[in-house]
Amino acid sequence: MSLFELAKQHIITVAHRGVAGGNIPCNTFTAYETALKQGADMIETDVDISADGTLIVFHPGMEKPHLGIDRRLNTLPYAEIESLRYTNQDGVPTQFGIERFEELLCCFGGRCYINVDKFWDNPEAIYEAVKKAGATDRVLVKSHLNDTVLHTLERVAPDLPFMPIVRDSHPRHAELMERNVNYVGAEVLFASEEAEVASDSFISAMHGDGKLVWVNSIIYNYKTQLAAGHSDDTALSEDMDKGWGWLADKGFDIIQTDWPGMLVEYLKQTGRYFK
Numbered sequence: 001m002s003l004f005e006l007a008k009q010h011i012i013t014v015a016h017r018g019v020a021g022g023n024i025p026c027n028t029f030t031a032y033e034t035a036l037k038q039g040a041d042m043i044e045t046d047v048d049i050s051a052d053g054t055l056i057v058f059h060p061g062m063e064k065p066h067l068g069i070d071r072r073l074n075t076l077p078y079a080e081i082e083s084l085r086y087t088n089q090d091g092v093p094t095q096f097g098i099e100r101f102e103e104l105l106c107c108f109g110g111r112c113y114i115n116v117d118k119f120w121d122n123p124e125a126i127y128e129a130v131k132k133a134g135a136t137d138r139v140l141v142k143s144h145l146n147d148t149v150l151h152t153l154e155r156v157a158p159d160l161p162f163m164p165i166v167r168d169s170h171p172r173h174a175e176l177m178e179r180n181v182n183y184v185g186a187e188v189l190f191a192s193e194e195a196e197v198a199s200d201s202f203i204s205a206m207h208g209d210g211k212l213v214w215v216n217s218i219i220y221n222y223k224t225q226l227a228a229g230h231s232d233d234t235a236l237s238e239d240m241d242k243g244w245g246w247l248a249d250k251g252f253d254i255i256q257t258d259w260p261g262m263l264v265e266y267l268k269q270t271g272r273y274f275k
Contacts, residue, residue, distance in 0.1 A: 038261030
């Protein structure tokens with residue numbers, strides 16, 4: 001089933017780095033399995049590369065908080081990376097190691113959609129792995145828009161589903177409709193409810209052109225709001241209608257969250273899940 005077909009059935013839920021907590025770190029297969037058990041349709045994953053060219057599932061630059069080391073993984077051979085273990089939320093080493101990207105595609109490519117973050121750091125290698133796994137229709141990549149990104153996509157992976165990340169407005173929509181890219185929709189960021197990309201007219205126009213609209217309820221830095229305060233934090237600490245309900249009622253097709261189980265349950269209980 002394509003993303004478009006799925007979006008016609010219900011709001012698509014994306015699990016940001018899987019579901020982490022307790023002794024289970026993010027970006028591990030157990031975190032992704034937990035996300036699927038909680039009803040996520042898509043997992044968001046980060047991809048890095050070892051010094052000797054092995055693609056790995058890890059958020060570049062997060063070595064210190066996630067592994068307790070001061071070295072970048074892209075400076076280490078895979079044999080050394082393979083011996084490392086994630087720490088849990090208390091900084092205690094766990095049994096969870098760093099997985100290879102090709103194993104992620106093998107394990108999850110046929111069971112859910114995969115949003116690959118950090119695609120642009122190693123586009124050729126990542127695309128070849130996706131193509132080899134036969135997952136080009138299951139992997140979604142996103143990026144802030146610039147000419148380098150578009151030229152890279154057209155040159156390397158024109159068939160890979162792509163969403164630009166846009167804040168407040170989306171001035172290059174018409175251009176993307178004509179480019180040799182698989183433009184499936186847009187991820188929208190907005191600090192104000194009055195932003196163009198949060199308007200009923202914008203969402204309706206995108207749907208009219210056959211495009212999906214992705215919104216984030218995650219909070220990466222509370223000082224930089226991604227959806228005008230309609231967030232996981234708001235849903236869980238204040239009011240679910242204000243946090244998640246507002247996003248669903250606006251007609252967004254895809255919601256990325258750190259709490260997929262609670263989001264899906266809330267949407268179903270309030271009659272907002274199914275279209």
